[in-house]
Amino acid sequence: MKIVGIEAIPFAIPYAKPLRFASGEVRIAEHVLVRVHTDEGLTGSAEAPPRPYTYGETQESIVAVIDKIFAPQLLGLTALERAAVHERLDRTVGNPTAKSALDMALWDILGQAAGMPVSGLLGGYTDRMRVSHMVGFAPAAEMVAEAERIRDVHGITTFKVKVGRHPYTDDVAACRALREALGPDVDLYIDGNRGWSASDAARALRELADLGLTFAEELCPADDVLARRWLVRQSTIPFIADESATTPAEVTRELLSGAATAISVKTARTGFSTSQRVLHQCEGLGVEVVMGNQIDGQIGTLCSVAFGAAHRSASVHAGELSNFLDMTDDLLTEPLTVESGTLRIREGAGLGIDIDPEKLARYRQDR
Known part of the structure; x- marks a missing residue:
């Protein structure tokens, strides 16, 4: 499989509709489809979603680094030589989603060659995950209406609420409106995308203490080192490190420093190989994980659910697997569906990514 x-x-x-949050806004999924071809006729596929305000990557930079640097380094290796692949990719700093897409495409090839779903190769714990849905910035009434629609249509009962606005009281009011409308049986957690100061975050958490929040994520910047530790020490709910924990080393730093007590695992930025390293770190240290979302399309979501469903600790909590519901279209021949609040892995060999050639021709940007 060269x-x-x-x-x-x-x-x-x-x-x-645009998804708005403290660190930016997304109106168009300007992603990159990554395909790896072998001499035996197998093709592995994955998706690289750039987030310039978080990782510095753009659609153009992903294409350039793969075409000019990564592809020449990987040609001639086999799909089994994953350690050699990562050694060559890691010579180049950064570029996490480009590297991750290449890693996942190689796993797709391995699954096809073995005649097994990639989720089975990774661990095979279950065949589905519960789904959580992200609710972005909007007036409180609109946020409630969206959450109610998602619950009623798709059966989703876990919601990640984007916070981090100024004044913070707008987000407190929105969270209260969501809890009142959705009731006590729905799980709510908040994600600040580094938008608040530690003091505003502390005030908000005190005012939200009676809502039974499940998690809080990235309420203030990781660079506010002492303030963040101060905030986490006084919290009674787990603090998720997300964009501050993008590598195994950063995961170690955030957890051992007391700046976080849980970790978001995103296959879009750590692929399958490094995501397993992160997951095993968390299991060894006894901290919870949540399968996060890089505002992935359906291809990326297939990758996330394949990894999450493969591992017991990754499938405990609902995974962020629904952002594709807000897209006007996608590239898959057979679209994903969320049923009764769950998303299943694709049966068959590999990841089950079957690209519709007409849709790809319609949406690609290089012709």
Whole structure:
């Protein structure tokens, strides 16, 4: 299974409505389809979603680094030589989603060659995950209406509420409105995307203490080192490190320093190979994990659910697997569906990514 070709195809699909949060806004999924071809005719696929305000990558930079640096380094290796692949990728600093897409495409090839789902190769714990849905910035009434629609149509009962606005009281009011409308049986947690100061975050948490929040995520910047530790020490709910914990080393730093007590695992930024390292770190240290979302399309969501469902500790909590619901279209021949609040892995060999050639021709940006 020698690697004989690598494609990085930029595509753009609009969202039905923009997703707004403290660190930015997304109106169009300007992603990159990554394909790895082998001499035996197998092709592995994955998706690289750039987030310039978080990791510094753009659609153009992902295509360039794969075409000009990574592809020449990987051609001639086999899909089994994952350690050698990562050694070569790691010579280049950063570029997490480009590296991750290549890693997951190689796992897709291995699954196809073995005649097994990738989720089975990774661990095979279950065949589905409960789904959580992210609710972005909007007036409180609109946030409630969206959450109620998602619950009623898709059966989703876990919601991640974007916070981090100024004044913080707007977000407190929105969370209260969501709890009142959705009732006590729905799980709510908040994600600040580094938007608040530690003092505002502390005030908000005190005012939200009676809502029974499940988690709090990245309420203030990781660079506010002492303030963040101060905030976490006084919290009665787990604090998730997300964009501050993008590598195994950063996970160790955040947990051992007391700046976080849980970790978001995102296959879009750590692939399958490094995500397993992060997951095993967390299991060894006794901290919870949540499967996060990089505002992935359906391809990326297939990768996330394949990994999450493969591991017991990754499937305890609902995974962030629903952002594709806000897109106007996607590239898969058979679209994903959330049923009764759950998303299943694809049966069959590999990841089950079957690209519709007409849709790819319509949305690709390089022709």
